[in-house]
Amino acid sequence: MNGSREFMIGALLSIPSFDLSARVHHRLHSRGFREITDSNSTVMKLLGPEGDRITELANKAGVTKQSMGYLVEQLETAGYVERVDDPIDARAVIIRRTKKGWAYTRAAAEEVAKLQEEWTQLLGRAKMKELKSLLAELVAKLGHHYEGSYLEAVTRPPGQRRGSQARS
Template sequence: MTTRSEEPGEPRVPLPALLTQAKDLTIEQLHRRLDEEGFQGIRFRHGSVFRFVGPEGSRLTALAEASGFSKQAIGEAVDELERLGYAERTADPDDRRAKIIRLTKRGVEGQLAGARILKDIERMWARHLGQDQIALLRRALEEIIARHGE
């Protein structure tokens, strides 16, 4: 996987491909460090739960909507997180037919560890590239996201 500019006249790696490579490297480092810290089994697909579950829990449909994944895919991720001890389903007090997905104490610890690790990765980038470059990158990406769909 190359990320450097090619020789003159050679095609450059498209920017979206570079962003994907940076994301993949970040996720790989995140999961390696989570595993090293004792949070075994957490994978990329579980981010659809960890990122979007509310502090009081969330319905499966809300997680699917927020993440952009199907209810079936979210249900499978929740099943895996339950088996790993990171999540649980409880009855919804407003609708006994529905379930609320909550992180267990261990799940909250993993969620906090993941957030800390991602901040560590960003600080490492800032040490390598400079805080100004990271701030500029952040603003540019936020602008791209804000203009999505225009």
């Protein structure tokens, strides 16, 4: 890096994040998951292992219920999610992954792991470990709860998510 130039933290965080998302999306498309858009992939990342209500998904994504409903409808039409009755509130429905949705999630986790290994080869193991440690520290100091990646959380079997109870 050029020592006389100050690099903006936003770009330094955004560029690798964008690169990761774009490359994973391309690889998943090559694996046959062609119906998933960038917006749809965000929904799939945010969807908990036991499923979520549309309002919960909308809150996680920072969008309106209507916008989230539209995205969920696209995923439902493509066969990635389904609506089931909420056992806790008969007025509500839960959006959860189908077998196809779980296959997508597992494939995404595999591709992220491959790219992380590629980055490790570029930086070296020690620097990659340090990078992850510094980012985890920043996330914690910003007051965000982090238990691993969304994909790590959602690939765990239902009822085994860290820090939560399965819906009965």
